[in-house]
Amino acid sequence: MALGAIAMSTPANSAPAVSAADSGAIGAMATTFADEFNGPAGAAVDGGKWVTETGDNVNNHERQMYTNSTSNAATDGAGNLVITARKENPANYNCWYGRCEYTSARLNTSGRFTQTYGHFESRMKLPRGQGMWPAFWMLGNDIGSVGWPNSGEIDIMENVGFEPNTVHGTIHGPGYSGSGGIGAGYSGPNFSDGFHTFAIDWAPNQIRWSVDGNVYQTRTPSDLNGNRWVYDHPFFLILNLAVGGYWPGDPNSSTQFPQQLLVDYVRVTTSDTTPPPSGGGSRITGLAGKCLDVANASTANGTPIQIVGCNNNAAQNWSRPGDGTIRALGKCLDANAAGTANGTVVQLWDCNGTGAQQWAVSGARDIVNIPANKCLDVVGNNSGDGARTQLWECTGAANQKWVV
Structure with a gap:
């Protein structure tokens, strides 16, 4: 959550971390965490999945006390988690500024669930009003040993009440934290008027944010301007509704209480972003179920990459050793001459560590060249054997969809 680390402590990991690499699913999408919040009205969250934090947050100068009461976090019997911010003076609680004025809830999966890479998604209806600050975000699970921001922070969705039509996605790390976090906003409808889906696709050396499927x-x-990329290890999830703070400002006379953050679900999948173990390999299938193939099984630099009916030969055996490359026949999938324009030919080339050979597989099943931010595309949507591949703007079309 932008502008500060957590002020309250989170429990040490008491359960094994679940990483995409440990899930047993390499290539095909596998669900690793899901909470549909289908409990009866008034029920507490599942303690096997969530830790309910308590305390205040002086670092952000938030105004609420987080409690473990079901008056602040409970299922509604209609398939939603409801996090409720209330204006009240909780008994026996003092906040950093004196007597607390508000209560709310903050939940995390520390010690219950962590994952490296994948598709992380929640469908939510946001609260409204000056001073409201809902967030769906993640922290590196090594925060207890390296501290914040060295642990890394990924804000999947944040909203501040004075911007009802805008949500933000941000990363915080060493040299780019707090107000220096690196991110962008997405402007759309009033996010308090209905449910919307907020997600990231996180792969080695790449994070992509989307709202309702629109990557922004x-x-x-x-x-990172030469600063360190710290998004290469397990993170845990956080859901909260803050009241006040440096960024949103305090509630005012126009703010009505109680306010509610409704969460339809939280889901995490491996999303085809997990690199298989070194030395592993498998087919990559695309348009019409055909396989990504090295033309004529040639190992010469510049050999075109095409689609052909699957035949299980070495020209269709692709590995992802975890360094961002995709390899066959001992060489790398490569964008010709490090091109980034639409129509750049995709070929086989000696592995050389350049951006032309850096690829990420998204939860939407796109294979994306990272420097170009363009998709591996079958030329002309041609499903015939020998159809060549290229880089092209990601359109969501079938000729850009792959199963790794």
Whole structure:
């Protein structure tokens, strides 16, 4: 959550971390965490999935006390988690500024669930009003040993009440934290009027943010002005509704209480972003179920990459060793001459560590060249054997969809 680390402590990991690499699913999408919040009205959240934090947050100068009361976080019997911010003076609680004025809730999965890479998504209806600050975000699970922001922080969705039509996605790390976090906003409808889906697709050296399936920002190490990329280890999830703070400002006479953040679900999948173990390999299928193939099984630099009926030969055996490359026949999938324009030919080339050979697989099943931010595309939507591949703007069309 932008502008500060957590002020209250989170429990040490008491359960094994679940990482995409440990999920047993390499390539095909696998669900690793899901909460549909289908409990009866008034029920507490599932303690096997969520830790309910208590305390205040002096770092952000928030005004609420987080409680473990079901008056602040409970299922509604209609398939939603409801996080409620109330204006009240909770008994026996003092906040950093004196007697607390508000209560709310903050939940995290520390010690219950962590993951490296994947598709992280929640469908939510946001509160409204000056001073409201809902967030769906993540922290590196090593925060207890390295501190914030060295642990890394990924804000999947934040909204401040004075911007009802805008949500923000941000990363915070060493040298780019707090107000220096790197991110962007997405402007759309009033997000308090209905449910919307907020997500990231996180792969090695790339994070992409989307709202209702619309990708609005991509971040890679090249965006950090030489600072360190710290998004290469397990993170845990956080949901909260803050009241006041440096960024949103305090509630005023126009703010009505109680306010509610409604969460339909939280889901995490491996989303095809997990690199298989070194030395592993498998087919990559695309348009018409055909396989990504090295033409004529040639190992010469510049050999075109095409689609052909699957035949299980080495020219269709692709591995992802975890360094951002995709390899076959001992060489790398490569954008010709490091091109970034539409129509750049995709070929086989000696692995050389350049951006032309850096690829990420999104939860939407796109294979994206990171520097170009363009998709691996079958030329002309041609499903015939020998159809060549290129880079092209990501359109969501079938000729850009792959199963790794």
